[in-house]
């Protein structure tokens with residue numbers, strides 16, 4: 001099917017762009033095969049593939065604790081959760097593939113270090129309470145973002161997000177359940193939960209990305225219905241939900257400036273250390289090298305497996321033709 | 324139930340559960356590191372199912388002697404575990420893991436089919452639940468053995484190596500535990516001998532159809548489930564590290 | 576070389592009275608492997624009773640916009656050996672509503688080319704306006720075994736995995752609101 005990706009030099013670009021934007025305004029979904037600006041496609045591929053990589057790399061910090069989960073039930077839950085993240089990666093690669101980019105190409109970009117993924121996964125998981133905290137805070141932050149993206153204008157991305165959101169709620173709840181339990185638990189459990197909250201709170205706030213004024217893509221993403229909220233809006237929603245719940249659980253947050261603002265109904269936070277954020281994005285987080293290395297190793301060690309199945313399929317096809 | 328039958332049943336349920344726990348542990352080491360995303364997801368399904376089966380078996384034991392499943396899994400040491408040695412072996416490459424899973428799934432499916440009519444109702448009911456999942460596992464690992472065996476020279480070689488390593492260990496699945504004859508006599512669990520014959524027949528046929536040769540010298544064949552490989556200690560040390568970290572903790 | 580295996584679209588049927596719906600895709604090496612993989616990925620949670628898979632390359636798709644612009648020619652179907660009368664399965668999307676699925680199965684048509692299959696589908700399934708169409712040669716669609724035993728084995732166990740459902744953790748919401756009643760409750764802990 002001749003897919004049209006429009007560029008401003010096309011003679012009918014202005015006219016088609018107007019039609020396209022009108023469709024988005026009407027709440028129609030853009031589907032593969034429809035006309036779309038090349039820039040819309042480019043932004044989507046960038047966002048979706050980054051998002052997919054984040055799900056896949058995100059398996060690693062939590063996956064590391066599967067073999068150390070303290071009960072059979074927690075172990076099952078954690079395997080199911082990490083498996084869901086693989087599934088999310090899989091749904092998202094699918095969404096990006098509908099824009100004419102192959103999964104192989106996206107993986108190459110990840111493994112060569114060209115593509116980005118959420119920098120939160122470049123922090124280490126030091127104790128079992130990190131698992132609960134990641135579910136509660138990191139998945140909690142992700143859900144805020146994903147709920148917004150479920151309304152996005154590109155059909156395949158929106159559908160992937162609806163499916164993902166339905167699954168994420170479980171991640172969030174199992175994490176919250178754990179932290180609340182440990183907050184009321186033994187002194188060691190309490191201390192472990194508090195330590196985990198201390199370490200993950202700020203990175204979780206950074207997950208929504210830079211402040212709006214430093215986020216150059218936001219404007220066009222909002223106009224084309226890819227994003228429907230800004231980074232700061234999503235971050236504020238996250239804090240408003242999580243800060244009071246954490247405090248009410250008897251835990252503290254590592255932000256001396258955090259306070260409830262009666263006027264706006266918002267929980268206001270202190271300054272975020274963007275220097276740390278950019279360091280981690282730039283490859284200098286504690287786990288950047290290790291995470292990427294783990295993905296590279298899995299990909300390389302899996303090569304003979306993928307080849308074997310291709311060879312088997314080719315042989316089957318030959319015999320089928322011969323018969 | 325006579326006390327000696329009850330004791331034997333407790334021991335058998337423990338052995339069934341321990342196999343699942345340790346095998347699930349080994350397979351779970353792949354999560355996040357599989358050869359392709361789709362297979363990462365597939366193996367994680369198997370892990371969840373196995374943990375579910377272990378929970379069911381420990382649960383049946385709990386009904387008999389009140390022991391807590393998590394205490395059994397996380398607070399017994401290598402002396403007390405009663406799993407077979409096959410499941411302790413390090414996960415190896417994808418061929419090693421898929422072959423072990425195939426050999427085990429085939430054994431488990433055949434055992435479950437024979438155990439469907441157990442005279443012990445709670446066991447018969449658990450079997451019905453578990454069997455559904457095992458049928459799917461077997462389809463999945465059956466397909467993998469065929470594809471790796473008939474895929475490339477390399478995949479065939481790796482699978483053959485795995486078979487040479489595992490064949491002897493797998494025979495332990497058919498060694499009755501002490502007292503098992505009492506359970507068989509009461510119709511509580513099936514006799515392992517005919518299951519082994521069927522397993523040998525089906526495994527041999529599928530492995531040979533997949534371009535593999537059964538090892539002429541099967542190698543070491545463990546018998547007693549009181550014995551273990553040198554790996555179990557480390558598996559348990561890792562697996563139990565969180566649960567044992569806080570002696571006061573009542574719930575996790 | 577692309578080592579990610581070909582892509583297969585997956586159609587899942589939730590209950591016997593519902594149509595098969597396009598839920599996403601999997602990468603797999605051969606049809607049987609694709610079906611097993613589809614089950615592993617799209618039946619982790621209830622519900623399902625049947626699954627179909629078809630290679631992405633075997634699917635002919637049109638959006639409403641493409642049809643309006645007269646872009647009816649399906650790409651390279653001659654090369655795919657599809658010039659004989661054959662059965663096609665028709666799938667259609669009819670709403671812009673937020674959803675997890677794309678096109679739904681509507682029925683079969685017989686045609687000599689994919690374009691003819693599209694025209695016939697448009698003429699046959701007229702109960703709702705189509706926003707997108709997929710036509711797939713029936714011979715290229717692989718289906719899960721419909722026997723009750725397979726349905727039990729493939730799709731029933733997901734129902735018992737309640738720990739993957741958010742309702743399983745329903746009590747924790749209540750727990751937090753209990754804390755919200757009065758500050759100072761923390762002191763008890």
Ligand SMILES: [Fe+2]
Pocket residue numbers: 055084085088164168
């Ligand atoms: Fe996710």
Ligand SMILES: [Fe+2]
Pocket residue numbers: 085139168171
């Ligand atoms: Fe998640």
Ligand SMILES: [Fe+2]
Pocket residue numbers: 343372373376431453457
């Ligand atoms: Fe099992």
